[in-house]
Amino acid sequence: MKSKQETEQPEIRRKKTAEERRQDILEAALNIFTEKGYNGSTTAEIARAAGVAEGTIFRHFATKKELLIAVLSPKILEGIISLDKKHKDPVEFFRCFMKNRLELIKENDALVRFMFAEAQYHDEVREALSKGILGQGINIVQPWFEKGVKQGVFKPVPFPSVMRTFMGMVLFYGVFNHVFPGLSPKNTIEEATDQMLEIFLHGLIVKEAKT
Amino acid sequence: MKSKQETEQPEIRRKKTAEERRQDILEAALNIFTEKGYNGSTTAEIARAAGVAEGTIFRHFATKKELLIAVLSPKILEGIISLDKKHKDPVEFFRCFMKNRLELIKENDALVRFMFAEAQYHDEVREALSKGILGQGINIVQPWFEKGVKQGVFKPVPFPSVMRTFMGMVLFYGVFNHVFPGLSPKNTIEEATDQMLEIFLHGLIVKEAKT
DNA sequence: AACGTAAGTGAGTAATCACTCATTAACATT
DNA sequence: AATGTTAATGAGTGATTACTCACTTACGTT
Numbered sequence: 001m002k003s004k005q006e007t008e009q010p011e012i013r014r015k016k017t018a019e020e021r022r023q024d025i026l027e028a029a030l031n032i033f034t035e036k037g038y039n040g041s042t043t044a045e046i047a048r049a050a051g052v053a054e055g056t057i058f059r060h061f062a063t064k065k066e067l068l069i070a071v072l073s074p075k076i077l078e079g080i081i082s083l084d085k086k087h088k089d090p091v092e093f094f095r096c097f098m099k100n101r102l103e104l105i106k107e108n109d110a111l112v113r114f115m116f117a118e119a120q121y122h123d124e125v126r127e128a129l130s131k132g133i134l135g136q137g138i139n140i141v142q143p144w145f146e147k148g149v150k151q152g153v154f155k156p157v158p159f160p161s162v163m164r165t166f167m168g169m170v171l172f173y174g175v176f177n178h179v180f181p182g183l184s185p186k187n188t189i190e191e192a193t194d195q196m197l198e199i200f201l202h203g204l205i206v207k208e209a210k211t
Numbered sequence: 212m213k214s215k216q217e218t219e220q221p222e223i224r225r226k227k228t229a230e231e232r233r234q235d236i237l238e239a240a241l242n243i244f245t246e247k248g249y250n251g252s253t254t255a256e257i258a259r260a261a262g263v264a265e266g267t268i269f270r271h272f273a274t275k276k277e278l279l280i281a282v283l284s285p286k287i288l289e290g291i292i293s294l295d296k297k298h299k300d301p302v303e304f305f306r307c308f309m310k311n312r313l314e315l316i317k318e319n320d321a322l323v324r325f326m327f328a329e330a331q332y333h334d335e336v337r338e339a340l341s342k343g344i345l346g347q348g349i350n351i352v353q354p355w356f357e358k359g360v361k362q363g364v365f366k367p368v369p370f371p372s373v374m375r376t377f378m379g380m381v382l383f384y385g386v387f388n389h390v391f392p393g394l395s396p397k398n399t400i401e402e403a404t405d406q407m408l409e410i411f412l413h414g415l416i417v418k419e420a421k422t
Numbered sequence: 423a424a425c426g427t428a429a430g431t432g433a434g435t436a437a438t439c440a441c442t443c444a445t446t447a448a449c450a451t452t
Numbered sequence: 453a454a455t456g457t458t459a460a461t462g463a464g465t466g467a468t469t470a471c472t473c474a475c476t477t478a479c480g481t482t
Binding site: 040113114118134153158161165178180187198202 | 247250305327328330337359363366371375379394398406409410411
């Protein structure tokens with residue numbers, strides 16, 4: 001029951017609501033974390049970036065780790081909603097989905113890289129990531145893939161392999177550009193999507209050739 | 212000029228050579244680093260694992276970061292040699308290369324994950340990784356790919372996209388199994404290679420279908 | 423204006439960090 | 453046995469860490 005009424009907003013520096021402060025801290029934490037890593041960031045630094053005292057952080061989050069979880073949790077589920085179900089064609093779905101994910105990753109590449117990096121060391125992050133992304137995969141991708149198989153459009157490759165391949169291609173896109181700058185310089189998302197999709201759907205080999 | 216002669220080895224606990232100690236420390240550091248991350252590991256912990264005093268570490272490595280570099284540098288170049296050039300067929304090359312890399316990654320998956328995780332935060336790691344792996348890509352993969360294109364076997368997709376797709380699939384293999392356990396349970400390397408290669412070379416779509 | 427309350431503060435704390443250095447131990451050489 | 457040399461030690465150091473708490477501030481209510 002947060003009975004905080006927005007009355008008039010005078011010139012003098014008003015105290016922010018608890019929720020506003022919380023958001024300030026979360027935003028600052030996200031920036032510092034993605035830049036320096038969880039263990040490389042200090043609560044003092046985050047407080048400075050958020051414009052609050054260090055003690056304020058611990059009024060909103062009991063521990064530093066709780067802050068980490070609070071930063072990542074909403075981000076992990078983000079983007080699920082943005083995908084509509086208007087597609088009829090499995091191939092069209094994969095094209096849209098890949099482009100959608102590439103855009104999402106390009107916009108949040110520091111975040112994505114951070115999540116996967118920290119997933120190595122923190123069980124909580126790994127579990128949240130696993131649940132969130134696997135949920136996307138199973139709920140969204142698998143039905144379309146199986147639909148395609150039933151229609152005879154897709155090969156009956158085991159779904160885990162499809163998922164792994166697809167995610168590898170897509171997720172690595174963001175990591176790649178960071179770790180290996182210089183390669184793929186002027187690649188637009190459109191081009192990247194088309195080229196990846198060409199390989200993913202039709203393969204590297206020209207159709208007439210034999211293995 | 213290390214004039215240390217291996218004479219007789221009496222029962223009493225002998226002092227190890229500098230090189231032996233160095234290797235002990237490197238091995239322990241690798242284990243601790245991959246488990247807890249660079250910033251999550253302490254030199255005290257590494258010393259304990261290596262069975263040496265903390266000061267000994269700094270007799271062999273000036274700083275903790277120097278230890279990190281010393282741990283990773285040899286690992287990054289590892290595996291290049293193991294690949295012979297007996298292949299004649301570009302397709303066969305990709306099959307062998309993928310299987311080879313998958314095995315390498317499966318055996319060193321903690322290391323691989325650690326390298327890419329720390330590459331987010333340390334320029335030195337990123338540069339070493341970039342140079343090492345990009346070198347492999349350009350020196351080994353690109354010639355075979357271009358050979359395939361000239362033979363009319365491969366499509367003239369821009370090489371960066373091919374490389375990115377290939378690396379994404381392969382590298383993500385290890386990360387995937389760690390972050391998303393439960394999926395792809397009993398997948399052997401043989402199966403994984405075959406399924407990935409099927410998608411990479413021939414695509415998900417059955418040949419008769421149209422986009 | 424006086425009071426109560428929720429939110430914010432920052433100096434303080436105990437623990438921990440990477441790193442140092444005077445000392446000791448283990449060898450080879452004489 | 454005496455001496456020199458190289459390697460190893462671990463208590464010590466100053467800096468830094470996540471986190472605490474007694475106190476202040478800003479606001480709503482009366």
